[in-house]
Amino acid sequence: MSIFKDKAIILKIDKSLKVNDNNFTKTNDKEFFYTIFTKTYWKIKASKKYSKTEKSLDLWYNINFEIITSEKSKIHKIKNIKIKNEFNINKDKNFYEINKYLEILALIFKEIPEWVAFEEIFEIIEKVNEKQNIDETRLILAKLKIKSLIWILNINHKDEIIKKILKFISISKIENILKLTWINEDQKKELDLV
Numbered sequence: 001m002s003i004f005k006d007k008a009i010i011l012k013i014d015k016s017l018k019v020n021d022n023n024f025t026k027t028n029d030k031e032f033f034y035t036i037f038t039k040t041y042w043k044i045k046a047s048k049k050y051s052k053t054e055k056s057l058d059l060w061y062n063i064n065f066e067i068i069t070s071e072k073s074k075i076h077k078i079k080n081i082k083i084k085n086e087f088n089i090n091k092d093k094n095f096y097e098i099n100k101y102l103e104i105l106a107l108i109f110k111e112i113p114e115w116v117a118f119e120e121i122f123e124i125i126e127k128v129n130e131k132q133n134i135d136e137t138r139l140i141l142a143k144l145k146i147k148s149l150i151w152i153l154n155i156n157h158k159d160e161i162i163k164k165i166l167k168f169i170s171i172s173k174i175e176n177i178l179k180l181t182w183i184n185e186d187q188k189k190e191l192d193l194v
Contacts, residue, residue: 002069007084008036009125010061011043011109032057033075035109039122043114046078055083060101062129085129100139107143111150121146124174140192141177144169147194154194162190 012035030050034057037043046067050056057063062085068077104125112118128134128142147153148170155166165187169177183191 004041004067004069006041006065006067007039007122008063008065009105009108009122010057010059010063011035011037011105013057013059034078036063036078037108037112037122037125039119042118043109043112044076045074046076048078048081054081057081057083059105060129061085062126085126094136096136097134097139100136100143104139104143104146107146107150111152118149121149127174127178137181137183137188138178140188141169141180142174144191144194145174145177157190157194159190162187162194165191166194 014033014035015031031047032050034046034048035043036046044067048057061083064082064084065078066080068079070076108121112121124142124145128138144153144166153166153170155163155170157163157166165180165183168180
């Protein structure tokens with residue numbers, strides 16, 4: 001058994017544990033299973049018992065934690081969790097922003113293999129999440145940068161300005177990409193379709 005400290009983003013929450021391709025086994029309602037994207041390692045599956053004294057974890061939460069691993073188990077235990085950032089659905093968030101968050105989570109969950117450590121993607125999520133005034137444009141740009149890092153961004157486009165933006169995204173750091181504040185609504189819609 002080993003104990004490690006790391007940072008992670010919650011990608012998926014489940015109350016049941018998948019046993020094989022066809023069956024699910026219902027577990028105790030007081031235990032939750034998480035797919036988390038860690039900064040140092042990769043996507044891992046972890047469990048945590050429900051506690052009345054601790055805040056429940058939700059999608060997109062940025063956390064610091066300790067993980068207890070065992071060679072015999074594919075599900076690791078997490079404890080000593082500190083929530084760094086959380087995505088609150090409040091009056092400031094509109095449907096499109098929430099949808100963009102979920103698209104980024106789905107992209108990380110579905111497209112990045114479990115055995116690949118991708119520290120730069122974690123840093124993109126941290127950078128986007130550090131401001132309270134997250135907007136749809138910042139989320140679209142972050143999603144495109146993640147696509148670029150996992151080699152699924154096509155920078156060829158019929159519109160020359162969009163093509164230049166995509167090329168800039170593919171070669172630049174997220175700090176510089178998020179400075180693209182002059183993108184108009186039509187360009188934003190076109191970038192969202194890439």
